[in-house]
Amino acid sequence: MSKDTIPTLVNPEWLETRLDVSDVQVLDCTVYLQAGSGEKNYDLKSGYDHWSEAHIPGSQFADLIEDLSETENPEYPFQLPTPDVFASAVSELGVSNDSRVVLYDTVDQGNNNEWAARLWWMFRVFGHDQVGVLNGGWPRWTAENRPVSSTVTTPTSADFTAEYREELVADKEDVRTQIEDSDACVINALQSGDHAAERIPNSVNIPAVGDEGVLDTDGTYVSDDTLREQFSEVGATDADTVTTYCGAGIAASSEALALHQAGITDVAVYDGSLSDWTADPDLPTEQGE
Template sequence: MRINLAGAALAAALLLTGAAHAERLTDKPLVDAAWLTEHLGNESLVILDIRDVAENVDPYAAGHVPGSVAARYSDGGWRVTVNNVPGMLPPTEQIQATIAGLGVNEDSQVVIVPAGTNASEFGGATRVYWTFKVLGHDAVTILDGGYAAWTKANGAVSTDAVTPVAGDFKAEFRPELLAGVAEVTAAIESDANLIDARSVAQFIGQEKTNTVQTLGHIPTAVNINFDKFYDAQNASFASPETIKQLAEAAGVANQSDFIAFCNTGHLASIAWFGLSEVEGLKNVRLYDGSMAEWTADPSRPVVTN
Protein backbone atom coordinates (compact mmCIF):
# COMPACT_ATOMS: atom_id res chain seq x y z
CA MET A 1 0.00 0.00 0.00
CA ARG A 2 1.52 3.32 -1.10
CA ILE A 3 0.96 6.32 1.18
CA ASN A 4 1.03 9.82 -0.27
CA LEU A 5 3.12 11.49 2.42
CA ALA A 6 2.92 14.92 0.79
CA GLY A 7 -0.87 14.75 0.64
CA ALA A 8 -1.07 13.51 4.21
CA ALA A 9 1.19 16.30 5.38
CA LEU A 10 -0.93 18.88 3.58
CA ALA A 11 -4.11 17.52 5.10
CA ALA A 12 -2.57 17.56 8.55
CA ALA A 13 -1.39 21.12 8.05
CA LEU A 14 -4.85 22.25 7.06
CA LEU A 15 -6.33 20.61 10.15
CA LEU A 16 -3.80 22.40 12.33
CA THR A 17 -4.01 25.80 10.72
CA GLY A 18 -7.74 25.90 10.04
CA ALA A 19 -9.85 26.49 6.97
CA ALA A 20 -8.87 30.16 6.75
CA HIS A 21 -5.44 29.06 5.54
CA ALA A 22 -6.64 26.60 2.91
CA GLU A 23 -4.78 26.66 -0.39
CA ARG A 24 -5.79 29.51 -2.70
CA LEU A 25 -6.94 28.75 -6.23
CA THR A 26 -4.73 31.57 -7.51
CA ASP A 27 -2.28 34.12 -6.17
CA LYS A 28 -2.69 36.39 -9.20
CA PRO A 29 -4.51 39.72 -8.82
CA LEU A 30 -6.12 39.26 -12.24
CA VAL A 31 -7.53 36.20 -13.97
CA ASP A 32 -8.98 35.74 -17.44
CA ALA A 33 -12.17 34.14 -18.70
CA ALA A 34 -10.42 30.84 -19.40
CA TRP A 35 -9.28 30.57 -15.78
CA LEU A 36 -12.75 31.35 -14.47
CA THR A 37 -14.35 28.83 -16.84
CA GLU A 38 -11.95 26.15 -15.60
CA HIS A 39 -12.83 26.81 -11.96
CA LEU A 40 -16.60 27.28 -12.22
CA GLY A 41 -18.30 24.99 -9.74
CA ASN A 42 -15.36 24.82 -7.35
CA GLU A 43 -16.78 24.71 -3.83
CA SER A 44 -14.45 27.43 -2.54
CA LEU A 45 -15.23 29.87 -5.37
CA VAL A 46 -17.39 32.93 -4.67
CA ILE A 47 -18.00 35.16 -7.69
CA LEU A 48 -19.17 38.69 -6.90
CA ASP A 49 -20.89 40.58 -9.72
CA ILE A 50 -20.45 44.24 -8.77
CA ARG A 51 -22.13 45.78 -11.83
CA ASP A 52 -24.51 48.62 -11.05
CA VAL A 53 -27.98 49.30 -12.37
CA ALA A 54 -27.75 51.65 -15.36
CA GLU A 55 -30.67 53.42 -17.06
CA ASN A 56 -33.09 51.35 -14.96
CA VAL A 57 -31.59 48.12 -16.30
CA ASP A 58 -30.22 45.54 -13.86
CA PRO A 59 -27.32 43.90 -15.72
CA TYR A 60 -27.19 40.99 -13.26
CA ALA A 61 -30.81 40.06 -14.01
CA ALA A 62 -30.13 40.32 -17.74
CA GLY A 63 -27.30 37.78 -17.53
CA HIS A 64 -24.29 36.94 -15.37
CA VAL A 65 -21.51 34.43 -14.85
CA PRO A 66 -23.19 31.21 -13.63
CA GLY A 67 -23.19 30.98 -9.85
CA SER A 68 -22.23 34.61 -9.29
CA VAL A 69 -23.81 36.70 -6.55
CA ALA A 70 -25.18 40.19 -7.08
CA ALA A 71 -23.02 42.58 -5.04
CA ARG A 72 -23.56 45.98 -6.65
CA TYR A 73 -20.77 48.45 -6.04
CA SER A 74 -22.68 51.70 -5.62
CA ASP A 75 -25.42 50.53 -3.27
CA GLY A 76 -24.07 47.22 -1.99
CA GLY A 77 -22.61 48.53 1.25
CA TRP A 78 -18.99 48.71 0.09
CA ARG A 79 -18.61 52.41 0.96
CA VAL A 80 -20.34 54.75 3.40
CA THR A 81 -20.25 58.35 4.58
CA VAL A 82 -18.20 58.79 7.76
CA ASN A 83 -18.02 62.18 9.51
CA ASN A 84 -19.54 63.79 6.41
CA VAL A 85 -16.80 62.32 4.20
CA PRO A 86 -18.28 60.21 1.36
CA GLY A 87 -17.02 56.90 0.03
CA MET A 88 -15.26 55.67 3.17
CA LEU A 89 -14.58 52.11 4.28
CA PRO A 90 -17.49 51.06 6.53
CA PRO A 91 -16.87 50.17 10.19
CA THR A 92 -15.21 46.75 10.37
CA GLU A 93 -18.18 44.90 11.88
CA GLN A 94 -20.51 46.39 9.30
CA ILE A 95 -18.45 45.49 6.23
CA GLN A 96 -17.66 42.08 7.73
CA ALA A 97 -21.39 41.36 7.96
CA THR A 98 -21.92 42.58 4.39
CA ILE A 99 -19.23 40.29 3.02
CA ALA A 100 -20.35 37.28 5.04
CA GLY A 101 -23.90 37.90 3.80
CA LEU A 102 -22.64 37.45 0.24
CA GLY A 103 -21.68 33.87 1.06
CA VAL A 104 -17.98 34.48 1.64
CA ASN A 105 -16.22 32.11 4.02
CA GLU A 106 -12.77 32.42 5.51
CA ASP A 107 -11.47 29.91 2.95
CA SER A 108 -13.34 31.31 -0.07
CA GLN A 109 -11.58 32.24 -3.28
CA VAL A 110 -13.30 35.48 -4.29
CA VAL A 111 -13.49 36.62 -7.92
CA ILE A 112 -14.73 40.16 -8.57
CA VAL A 113 -16.56 40.81 -11.84
CA PRO A 114 -17.02 44.43 -12.98
CA ALA A 115 -18.74 45.42 -16.22
CA GLY A 116 -15.47 45.98 -18.05
CA THR A 117 -16.49 49.21 -19.78
CA ASN A 118 -13.83 51.78 -18.85
CA ALA A 119 -11.10 52.71 -16.39
CA SER A 120 -13.31 54.49 -13.87
CA GLU A 121 -15.83 51.64 -13.79
CA PHE A 122 -12.99 49.18 -13.27
CA GLY A 123 -12.17 51.20 -10.16
CA GLY A 124 -15.14 49.56 -8.49
CA ALA A 125 -13.38 46.21 -8.79
CA THR A 126 -10.06 47.52 -7.48
CA ARG A 127 -11.79 49.22 -4.56
CA VAL A 128 -13.65 46.04 -3.59
CA TYR A 129 -10.38 44.09 -4.01
CA TRP A 130 -8.61 46.53 -1.67
CA THR A 131 -11.46 46.14 0.81
CA PHE A 132 -10.86 42.39 0.99
CA LYS A 133 -7.12 42.93 1.36
CA VAL A 134 -7.40 45.53 4.11
CA LEU A 135 -9.75 43.15 5.92
CA GLY A 136 -7.13 40.40 5.79
CA HIS A 137 -8.54 38.21 3.00
CA ASP A 138 -5.82 37.43 0.43
CA ALA A 139 -7.74 34.92 -1.69
CA VAL A 140 -9.25 37.55 -3.96
CA THR A 141 -8.79 38.31 -7.65
CA ILE A 142 -10.45 40.32 -10.44
CA LEU A 143 -11.76 39.08 -13.77
CA ASP A 144 -9.64 41.14 -16.15
CA GLY A 145 -11.87 42.85 -18.67
CA GLY A 146 -14.92 42.12 -16.54
CA TYR A 147 -18.20 40.76 -17.82
CA ALA A 148 -17.49 42.21 -21.26
CA ALA A 149 -14.44 39.96 -21.54
CA TRP A 150 -16.48 37.01 -20.29
CA THR A 151 -19.11 37.35 -23.02
CA LYS A 152 -16.46 38.10 -25.65
CA ALA A 153 -14.86 34.75 -24.74
CA ASN A 154 -18.27 33.05 -25.14
CA GLY A 155 -18.46 32.28 -21.44
CA ALA A 156 -21.65 30.64 -20.18
CA VAL A 157 -24.39 33.06 -19.13
CA SER A 158 -27.12 32.52 -16.56
CA THR A 159 -30.21 34.51 -15.60
CA ASP A 160 -30.84 32.47 -12.45
CA ALA A 161 -30.43 34.69 -9.41
CA VAL A 162 -28.24 33.24 -6.66
CA THR A 163 -29.39 33.62 -3.05
CA PRO A 164 -26.22 33.14 -1.00
CA VAL A 165 -26.03 31.31 2.29
CA ALA A 166 -24.26 33.51 4.82
CA GLY A 167 -20.59 32.62 5.20
CA ASP A 168 -18.23 32.71 8.16
CA PHE A 169 -16.02 35.54 6.89
CA LYS A 170 -14.12 37.27 9.68
CA ALA A 171 -12.13 40.45 9.20
CA GLU A 172 -8.52 40.74 10.36
CA PHE A 173 -7.90 44.42 9.80
CA ARG A 174 -4.56 45.45 8.23
CA PRO A 175 -3.85 49.07 9.13
CA GLU A 176 -0.69 49.04 7.01
CA LEU A 177 -2.83 49.18 3.84
CA LEU A 178 -4.80 52.25 4.92
CA ALA A 179 -3.66 55.85 5.32
CA GLY A 180 -5.43 58.65 7.16
CA VAL A 181 -4.82 62.35 7.72
CA ALA A 182 -1.99 61.67 10.16
CA GLU A 183 -0.11 59.40 7.74
CA VAL A 184 -0.54 61.83 4.84
CA THR A 185 0.62 64.75 6.98
CA ALA A 186 3.72 62.78 7.94
CA ALA A 187 4.32 61.81 4.31
CA ILE A 188 4.58 65.46 3.27
CA GLU A 189 7.64 65.81 5.51
CA SER A 190 9.18 62.40 4.80
CA ASP A 191 10.33 60.22 1.94
CA ALA A 192 6.90 58.68 1.41
CA ASN A 193 5.54 59.02 -2.10
CA LEU A 194 2.13 60.65 -2.42
CA ILE A 195 0.42 59.56 -5.65
CA ASP A 196 -2.51 61.67 -6.90
CA ALA A 197 -4.50 59.45 -9.26
CA ARG A 198 -6.87 62.16 -10.47
CA SER A 199 -6.85 63.90 -13.83
CA VAL A 200 -4.15 66.42 -14.65
CA ALA A 201 -6.73 69.23 -14.61
CA GLN A 202 -7.73 68.40 -11.05
CA PHE A 203 -4.12 67.94 -9.98
CA ILE A 204 -3.05 71.41 -11.17
CA GLY A 205 -6.16 73.08 -9.84
CA GLN A 206 -8.09 73.83 -13.02
CA GLU A 207 -11.02 71.62 -12.02
CA LYS A 208 -12.48 69.92 -8.96
CA THR A 209 -15.44 67.74 -8.05
CA ASN A 210 -18.21 68.84 -5.72
CA THR A 211 -16.86 66.50 -3.04
CA VAL A 212 -13.66 68.56 -2.78
CA GLN A 213 -13.57 72.03 -1.21
CA THR A 214 -10.33 73.44 -2.65
CA LEU A 215 -8.62 73.40 -6.03
CA GLY A 216 -5.23 71.71 -6.21
CA HIS A 217 -3.43 68.77 -4.59
CA ILE A 218 -1.62 67.71 -1.44
CA PRO A 219 1.94 69.12 -1.28
CA THR A 220 4.78 66.88 -2.58
CA ALA A 221 2.34 64.64 -4.48
CA VAL A 222 3.04 63.48 -8.02
CA ASN A 223 0.32 62.85 -10.56
CA ILE A 224 -0.30 59.49 -12.27
CA ASN A 225 -3.68 59.75 -13.96
CA PHE A 226 -5.82 56.74 -13.08
CA ASP A 227 -6.68 55.96 -16.69
CA LYS A 228 -3.00 55.31 -17.46
CA PHE A 229 -3.37 52.09 -15.45
CA TYR A 230 -6.00 50.84 -17.90
CA ASP A 231 -5.51 49.49 -21.42
CA ALA A 232 -8.57 50.92 -23.16
CA GLN A 233 -7.71 49.32 -26.50
CA ASN A 234 -7.86 45.83 -25.01
CA ALA A 235 -10.36 46.69 -22.23
CA SER A 236 -8.00 45.26 -19.63
CA PHE A 237 -5.70 46.40 -16.86
CA ALA A 238 -2.30 47.78 -17.78
CA SER A 239 0.68 45.42 -17.93
CA PRO A 240 3.44 45.39 -15.30
CA GLU A 241 5.75 46.88 -17.92
CA THR A 242 3.41 49.81 -18.51
CA ILE A 243 3.03 50.43 -14.79
CA LYS A 244 6.80 50.39 -14.37
CA GLN A 245 7.06 53.03 -17.08
CA LEU A 246 4.43 55.14 -15.30
CA ALA A 247 6.39 54.93 -12.06
CA GLU A 248 9.59 55.87 -13.87
CA ALA A 249 7.94 58.85 -15.54
CA ALA A 250 6.65 60.02 -12.16
CA GLY A 251 10.10 59.60 -10.63
CA VAL A 252 9.07 56.93 -8.14
CA ALA A 253 10.36 53.75 -9.77
CA ASN A 254 12.26 51.28 -7.58
CA GLN A 255 10.98 52.98 -4.43
CA SER A 256 8.71 51.90 -1.59
CA ASP A 257 6.24 53.56 0.78
CA PHE A 258 3.41 54.99 -1.31
CA ILE A 259 0.09 56.61 -0.46
CA ALA A 260 -2.42 56.80 -3.30
CA PHE A 261 -5.29 59.30 -3.18
CA CYS A 262 -7.91 60.88 -5.42
CA ASN A 263 -11.20 62.61 -4.57
CA THR A 264 -12.98 59.93 -2.53
CA GLY A 265 -10.74 56.85 -2.63
CA HIS A 266 -12.29 55.26 -5.72
CA LEU A 267 -9.85 56.16 -8.50
CA ALA A 268 -6.95 55.93 -6.06
CA SER A 269 -7.70 52.23 -5.65
CA ILE A 270 -6.78 51.77 -9.32
CA ALA A 271 -3.34 53.26 -8.68
CA TRP A 272 -3.01 51.28 -5.45
CA PHE A 273 -3.88 48.06 -7.27
CA GLY A 274 -1.49 48.76 -10.13
CA LEU A 275 1.47 49.73 -7.97
CA SER A 276 0.98 47.19 -5.18
CA GLU A 277 -0.63 44.16 -6.73
CA VAL A 278 0.41 44.21 -10.40
CA GLU A 279 3.82 45.88 -10.20
CA GLY A 280 4.57 44.52 -6.73
CA LEU A 281 5.93 47.69 -5.13
CA LYS A 282 6.23 47.60 -1.33
CA ASN A 283 4.28 49.46 1.35
CA VAL A 284 1.51 50.93 -0.80
CA ARG A 285 -1.39 52.44 1.13
CA LEU A 286 -4.73 53.93 0.12
CA TYR A 287 -5.85 57.25 1.57
CA ASP A 288 -9.51 56.39 1.99
CA GLY A 289 -10.76 59.93 2.68
CA SER A 290 -8.62 61.45 -0.09
CA MET A 291 -9.18 65.08 -1.13
CA ALA A 292 -12.77 65.08 0.17
CA GLU A 293 -11.48 64.60 3.71
CA TRP A 294 -8.23 66.54 3.30
CA THR A 295 -9.92 69.74 2.08
CA ALA A 296 -12.74 69.55 4.64
CA ASP A 297 -10.32 71.29 7.03
CA PRO A 298 -9.16 74.59 5.45
CA SER A 299 -6.00 74.58 7.59
CA ARG A 300 -4.58 71.60 5.67
CA PRO A 301 -2.21 72.67 2.87
CA VAL A 302 -3.20 72.43 -0.80
CA VAL A 303 -1.02 73.55 -3.71
CA THR A 304 -1.41 73.92 -7.47
CA ASN A 305 2.20 73.50 -8.59
Protein backbone atom coordinates in the same frame (compact mmCIF):
# COMPACT_ATOMS: atom_id res chain seq x y z
CA MET B 1 -9.14 20.51 -9.76
CA SER B 2 -6.62 21.23 -7.03
CA LYS B 3 -6.83 24.55 -5.25
CA ASP B 4 -4.44 27.14 -6.65
CA THR B 5 -3.61 30.69 -5.63
CA ILE B 6 -5.83 33.27 -7.26
CA PRO B 7 -4.00 35.82 -9.43
CA THR B 8 -4.40 39.51 -8.65
CA LEU B 9 -5.53 40.05 -12.25
CA VAL B 10 -7.82 37.22 -13.30
CA ASN B 11 -8.11 36.40 -16.99
CA PRO B 12 -11.56 35.30 -18.22
CA GLU B 13 -10.27 31.84 -19.18
CA TRP B 14 -8.98 31.26 -15.64
CA LEU B 15 -12.39 32.06 -14.21
CA GLU B 16 -14.48 30.22 -16.79
CA THR B 17 -12.70 26.95 -16.05
CA ARG B 18 -13.46 27.38 -12.33
CA LEU B 19 -17.08 28.54 -12.33
CA ASP B 20 -18.16 25.25 -10.80
CA VAL B 21 -15.40 25.11 -8.18
CA SER B 22 -17.05 25.43 -4.77
CA ASP B 23 -14.50 27.71 -3.11
CA VAL B 24 -14.44 30.25 -5.99
CA GLN B 25 -16.89 33.06 -5.23
CA VAL B 26 -17.66 35.66 -7.91
CA LEU B 27 -19.01 39.10 -6.96
CA ASP B 28 -20.29 41.88 -9.22
CA CYS B 29 -19.42 45.23 -7.57
CA THR B 30 -20.91 47.69 -10.07
CA VAL B 31 -21.88 51.23 -9.15
CA TYR B 32 -23.00 53.76 -11.76
CA LEU B 33 -22.16 57.45 -11.40
CA GLN B 34 -24.77 59.58 -13.14
CA ALA B 35 -25.10 63.31 -13.67
CA GLY B 36 -26.15 64.86 -10.38
CA SER B 37 -29.22 66.81 -9.42
CA GLY B 38 -29.40 69.92 -7.26
CA GLU B 39 -26.14 70.72 -5.49
CA LYS B 40 -24.66 67.25 -6.09
CA ASN B 41 -22.20 66.66 -8.92
CA TYR B 42 -23.32 63.08 -9.32
CA ASP B 43 -25.93 60.55 -8.28
CA LEU B 44 -25.14 56.98 -7.35
CA LYS B 45 -27.01 54.02 -8.79
CA SER B 46 -26.57 50.41 -7.81
CA GLY B 47 -25.70 47.94 -10.55
CA TYR B 48 -28.07 45.36 -9.08
CA ASP B 49 -30.71 45.62 -11.81
CA HIS B 50 -28.17 44.98 -14.56
CA TRP B 51 -26.67 42.11 -12.61
CA SER B 52 -30.08 40.50 -12.07
CA GLU B 53 -30.71 40.52 -15.83
CA ALA B 54 -27.29 39.26 -16.98
CA HIS B 55 -24.24 38.20 -15.00
CA ILE B 56 -21.42 35.70 -14.76
CA PRO B 57 -23.00 32.35 -13.81
CA GLY B 58 -23.06 31.73 -10.07
CA SER B 59 -22.09 35.28 -9.16
CA GLN B 60 -23.65 37.38 -6.42
CA PHE B 61 -24.10 41.15 -6.25
CA ALA B 62 -22.02 43.10 -3.72
CA ASP B 63 -23.65 46.43 -2.84
CA LEU B 64 -20.87 48.96 -2.31
CA ILE B 65 -23.31 51.81 -1.75
CA GLU B 66 -25.24 50.40 1.20
CA ASP B 67 -23.77 47.16 2.52
CA LEU B 68 -20.02 47.63 2.10
CA SER B 69 -19.46 51.28 2.92
CA GLU B 70 -19.87 53.52 5.94
CA THR B 71 -23.32 55.08 5.49
CA GLU B 72 -23.67 57.36 8.53
CA ASN B 73 -22.06 60.37 6.79
CA PRO B 74 -23.59 60.88 3.31
CA GLU B 75 -21.06 63.64 2.59
CA TYR B 76 -18.35 60.98 2.24
CA PRO B 77 -19.71 57.95 0.37
CA PHE B 78 -17.71 54.74 0.04
CA GLN B 79 -15.66 55.10 3.20
CA LEU B 80 -14.54 51.86 4.81
CA PRO B 81 -17.10 50.10 6.99
CA THR B 82 -16.08 48.64 10.33
CA PRO B 83 -14.48 45.17 10.29
CA ASP B 84 -17.64 43.66 11.77
CA VAL B 85 -19.90 45.25 9.16
CA PHE B 86 -17.63 44.11 6.34
CA ALA B 87 -17.39 40.57 7.71
CA SER B 88 -21.16 40.31 8.09
CA ALA B 89 -21.82 41.60 4.56
CA VAL B 90 -19.42 39.27 2.77
CA SER B 91 -20.47 36.32 4.94
CA GLU B 92 -24.05 36.87 3.71
CA LEU B 93 -22.70 36.74 0.15
CA GLY B 94 -21.24 33.30 0.81
CA VAL B 95 -17.61 34.35 1.26
CA SER B 96 -15.54 32.65 3.95
CA ASN B 97 -11.88 32.99 4.88
CA ASP B 98 -11.23 29.94 2.71
CA SER B 99 -12.86 31.45 -0.40
CA ARG B 100 -11.06 32.52 -3.53
CA VAL B 101 -12.90 35.67 -4.56
CA VAL B 102 -13.14 37.07 -8.09
CA LEU B 103 -14.49 40.61 -8.41
CA TYR B 104 -15.77 42.36 -11.49
CA ASP B 105 -17.84 45.34 -12.57
CA THR B 106 -19.91 46.21 -15.62
CA VAL B 107 -18.74 49.77 -16.21
CA ASP B 108 -18.07 50.65 -19.84
CA GLN B 109 -14.57 50.48 -21.27
CA GLY B 110 -12.38 53.29 -20.00
CA ASN B 111 -13.31 53.02 -16.33
CA ASN B 112 -13.12 49.23 -16.11
CA ASN B 113 -12.15 47.56 -12.87
CA GLU B 114 -12.35 50.54 -10.50
CA TRP B 115 -15.29 49.30 -8.42
CA ALA B 116 -13.89 45.78 -8.42
CA ALA B 117 -10.52 47.17 -7.37
CA ARG B 118 -12.19 49.07 -4.54
CA LEU B 119 -13.59 45.85 -3.08
CA TRP B 120 -10.27 44.08 -3.79
CA TRP B 121 -8.54 46.65 -1.60
CA MET B 122 -11.20 46.31 1.09
CA PHE B 123 -10.78 42.53 1.22
CA ARG B 124 -7.03 43.01 1.68
CA VAL B 125 -7.60 45.66 4.37
CA PHE B 126 -9.70 43.13 6.25
CA GLY B 127 -7.11 40.38 5.99
CA HIS B 128 -8.12 38.39 2.90
CA ASP B 129 -5.48 37.94 0.18
CA GLN B 130 -7.16 35.25 -1.91
CA VAL B 131 -8.90 37.86 -4.02
CA GLY B 132 -8.50 38.98 -7.62
CA VAL B 133 -10.09 41.33 -10.16
CA LEU B 134 -11.41 40.11 -13.50
CA ASN B 135 -9.11 42.00 -15.85
CA GLY B 136 -11.34 43.95 -18.23
CA GLY B 137 -14.49 43.13 -16.29
CA TRP B 138 -17.90 42.43 -17.81
CA PRO B 139 -17.13 44.18 -21.15
CA ARG B 140 -14.23 41.81 -21.80
CA TRP B 141 -16.17 38.78 -20.53
CA THR B 142 -19.03 39.38 -22.95
CA ALA B 143 -16.74 40.43 -25.82
CA GLU B 144 -15.10 37.01 -25.56
CA ASN B 145 -18.51 35.29 -25.58
CA ARG B 146 -18.08 33.77 -22.13
CA PRO B 147 -21.10 32.22 -20.36
CA VAL B 148 -23.86 34.57 -19.18
CA SER B 149 -26.76 33.79 -16.84
CA SER B 150 -29.97 35.51 -15.74
CA THR B 151 -30.55 33.11 -12.84
CA VAL B 152 -30.55 34.86 -9.47
CA THR B 153 -29.73 32.54 -6.60
CA THR B 154 -29.73 33.11 -2.85
CA PRO B 155 -26.22 32.59 -1.45
CA THR B 156 -25.55 30.22 1.39
CA SER B 157 -24.19 32.23 4.31
CA ALA B 158 -20.57 31.58 5.21
CA ASP B 159 -18.28 32.58 8.08
CA PHE B 160 -15.80 35.38 7.41
CA THR B 161 -13.60 36.81 10.15
CA ALA B 162 -11.95 40.17 9.47
CA GLU B 163 -8.42 41.05 10.56
CA TYR B 164 -7.82 44.76 10.06
CA ARG B 165 -4.53 45.83 8.42
CA GLU B 166 -4.01 49.44 9.37
CA GLU B 167 -0.92 49.77 7.17
CA LEU B 168 -3.11 49.61 4.04
CA VAL B 169 -5.23 52.62 5.08
CA ALA B 170 -4.07 56.24 5.25
CA ASP B 171 -5.78 59.25 6.78
CA LYS B 172 -5.07 62.95 6.39
CA GLU B 173 -2.55 63.00 9.24
CA ASP B 174 -0.58 60.23 7.57
CA VAL B 175 -0.59 62.09 4.26
CA ARG B 176 0.31 65.39 5.91
CA THR B 177 3.46 63.71 7.21
CA GLN B 178 4.23 61.86 3.99
CA ILE B 179 4.23 64.91 1.73
CA GLU B 180 7.10 66.30 3.81
CA ASP B 181 9.03 63.00 3.70
CA SER B 182 11.47 62.50 0.83
CA ASP B 183 11.24 58.72 1.34
CA ALA B 184 7.47 58.70 0.80
CA CYS B 185 5.56 58.76 -2.48
CA VAL B 186 1.99 60.09 -2.62
CA ILE B 187 0.27 59.36 -5.95
CA ASN B 188 -2.81 61.10 -7.32
CA ALA B 189 -4.88 58.66 -9.42
CA LEU B 190 -7.06 61.36 -11.01
CA GLN B 191 -6.59 62.44 -14.61
CA SER B 192 -3.85 64.92 -15.41
CA GLY B 193 -6.20 67.88 -15.83
CA ASP B 194 -7.72 67.28 -12.42
CA HIS B 195 -4.25 66.89 -10.92
CA ALA B 196 -3.24 70.26 -12.37
CA ALA B 197 -6.44 71.93 -11.13
CA GLU B 198 -6.11 70.92 -7.48
CA ARG B 199 -3.92 68.43 -5.69
CA ILE B 200 -2.21 67.57 -2.46
CA PRO B 201 1.18 69.33 -2.41
CA ASN B 202 4.22 67.29 -3.45
CA SER B 203 2.07 64.48 -4.85
CA VAL B 204 2.77 62.92 -8.23
CA ASN B 205 0.30 61.85 -10.89
CA ILE B 206 -0.37 58.60 -12.67
CA PRO B 207 -3.99 58.47 -13.81
CA ALA B 208 -6.07 55.40 -13.08
CA VAL B 209 -7.92 56.06 -16.35
CA GLY B 210 -7.15 58.09 -19.46
CA ASP B 211 -3.95 58.72 -21.36
CA GLU B 212 -0.71 57.51 -19.76
CA GLY B 213 -2.71 55.75 -17.06
CA VAL B 214 -2.68 52.23 -15.70
CA LEU B 215 -5.37 50.96 -18.10
CA ASP B 216 -4.84 50.03 -21.73
CA THR B 217 -7.22 51.12 -24.49
CA ASP B 218 -9.13 47.82 -24.24
CA GLY B 219 -9.98 48.38 -20.56
CA THR B 220 -7.43 45.93 -19.18
CA TYR B 221 -4.43 46.94 -17.10
CA VAL B 222 -1.27 47.70 -19.02
CA SER B 223 1.56 45.18 -18.86
CA ASP B 224 3.48 44.58 -15.64
CA ASP B 225 6.63 45.98 -17.26
CA THR B 226 4.81 49.17 -18.24
CA LEU B 227 3.39 49.54 -14.74
CA ARG B 228 6.83 49.12 -13.19
CA GLU B 229 8.22 51.73 -15.56
CA GLN B 230 5.43 54.19 -14.76
CA PHE B 231 5.82 53.84 -11.02
CA SER B 232 9.59 53.93 -11.19
CA GLU B 233 9.46 57.26 -13.01
CA VAL B 234 7.58 58.90 -10.12
CA GLY B 235 9.74 57.37 -7.41
CA ALA B 236 7.31 54.77 -6.08
CA THR B 237 9.66 51.86 -6.68
CA ASP B 238 12.29 53.17 -4.27
CA ALA B 239 9.97 54.83 -1.73
CA ASP B 240 9.64 53.55 1.82
CA THR B 241 5.96 54.49 1.91
CA VAL B 242 3.50 54.68 -1.01
CA THR B 243 0.00 56.13 -0.68
CA THR B 244 -2.63 56.66 -3.37
CA TYR B 245 -5.50 59.13 -3.43
CA CYS B 246 -8.13 60.49 -5.83
CA GLY B 247 -11.46 62.23 -5.29
CA ALA B 248 -13.12 59.74 -2.96
CA GLY B 249 -10.94 56.63 -2.83
CA ILE B 250 -12.24 54.63 -5.82
CA ALA B 251 -9.66 55.38 -8.53
CA ALA B 252 -7.03 55.29 -5.78
CA SER B 253 -7.97 51.66 -5.13
CA SER B 254 -7.39 50.79 -8.78
CA GLU B 255 -4.02 52.53 -8.56
CA ALA B 256 -3.18 50.45 -5.48
CA LEU B 257 -4.02 47.30 -7.40
CA ALA B 258 -1.77 48.39 -10.28
CA LEU B 259 1.06 49.05 -7.82
CA HIS B 260 0.52 45.62 -6.29
CA GLN B 261 0.67 44.06 -9.75
CA ALA B 262 3.94 45.92 -10.35
CA GLY B 263 5.41 44.38 -7.20
CA ILE B 264 4.84 47.30 -4.79
CA THR B 265 2.50 45.54 -2.40
CA ASP B 266 2.38 47.51 0.85
CA VAL B 267 0.41 50.42 -0.57
CA ALA B 268 -2.00 52.49 1.51
CA VAL B 269 -5.10 54.17 0.10
CA TYR B 270 -6.09 57.55 1.50
CA ASP B 271 -9.69 56.60 2.09
CA GLY B 272 -11.06 60.14 2.34
CA SER B 273 -8.87 61.39 -0.51
CA LEU B 274 -9.45 64.94 -1.77
CA SER B 275 -13.01 65.02 -0.41
CA ASP B 276 -11.57 64.74 3.09
CA TRP B 277 -8.40 66.76 2.48
CA THR B 278 -10.08 69.84 0.98
CA ALA B 279 -12.76 69.88 3.70
CA ASP B 280 -10.05 70.83 6.22
CA PRO B 281 -9.16 74.53 5.82
CA ASP B 282 -5.86 73.98 7.58
CA LEU B 283 -4.59 71.62 4.87
CA PRO B 284 -2.83 73.06 1.80
CA THR B 285 -3.54 72.36 -1.87
CA GLU B 286 -1.61 73.40 -4.94
CA GLN B 287 -2.33 73.96 -8.62
CA GLY B 288 -0.46 74.05 -11.90
CA GLU B 289 1.51 71.67 -14.04
